[in-house]
Amino acid sequence: MATEAVTKSIYLPEPATILNVEQMTQTENLFELKLNNGRELGHKPGQFIELSIMGIGEAPISVSSSPTKEGSFELVVRKVGRVTGALHSLTAGSEVGIRGPFGTNFPAYDLEGKDILFVGGGIGLVPLRSFINYVLDNRKNYGRVIILFGARNPAERLFPAELAEWAKREDVEFFETVDRADESWTGNVGVITTLFPKVEIDPLSTVCAIVGPPVMYKFVVIELRERKIPYENIYLSLERRMKCGVGKCGHCQIQDLYVCKDGPVFRFSDIQEYKEAI
Secondary structure (H helix, E strand, O other), X not given: OOOXXXXXXXXXXXXXXXXXXXXXOOOEEEEEEEEOOOOOOOOOOOOEEEEEEOOOEEEEEEEOOOOOOXXXXXXXXXXXXXXXXXXXXXXXXXXXXXXXXXXXXXXXXXXXXOEEEEEEEHXXXXXXXXXXXXXXXXXXXXXXXXXXXXXXXXXXXXXXXXXXXXXXXXXXXXXXXXXXXXXXXXXXXXXXXXHHXXXXXXXXXXXXXXXXOHHHXXXXXXXXXXXXXXXXXXXXXXOOOOOOOOOOOOOOEEOOEEHXXXXXXXXXXXXXXXXXXX
């Protein structure tokens, strides 16, 4: 007698185990996890998951590792509420629930052959890192790789070891800035748009991926437009409270868009008329 395949519910969390926890800043920890059933997460760059802790609740979190990483996946979580606070108290071996991955993604495959300009601000580097490392793991498939990263101060820089590796690579053009320096900082000081004069961009072959605080987007898009990059070649990830993750609860709605389902990654040409978007 034939049996029907069981379809996994989008509302039912899968158990996952924390493999490792690493403190990155005073407020952010890096968590490495694996699904208990042994399958890969199967995400694409820019997507997010819903992470749940029994008896506490659920929160949307961007996946930070590249799909090319096998056997586990990584999340960087800022301690800002009940769920994230509870997650920060967990250690290796603890179990959590995972739903997803959800949402749209940076179209990495479609952008092969293009120059990629990455612009990351603060914790926006978390989802952007997934795309960056995917491109670097498939480096021969892309043109120039340019990374601009800005943090509020040196103490809030994420993935410092990886930033140093990117800066050393001959096939990567890496530029970094902080809003406010301390006595240890010898690099550029200023908002992220102060890095643009350091880079020559070919508007006909360049695609830009932007992730950062909403206040950053307007000024970065202005810089890109001055350099003649078409709006359809600008991708950005919007940050909203994506409570359900599947377009049902309405918490992340912007007019007729649901950021969790229609985004979080959008082509700027598709949302430029949505004044609430950026």
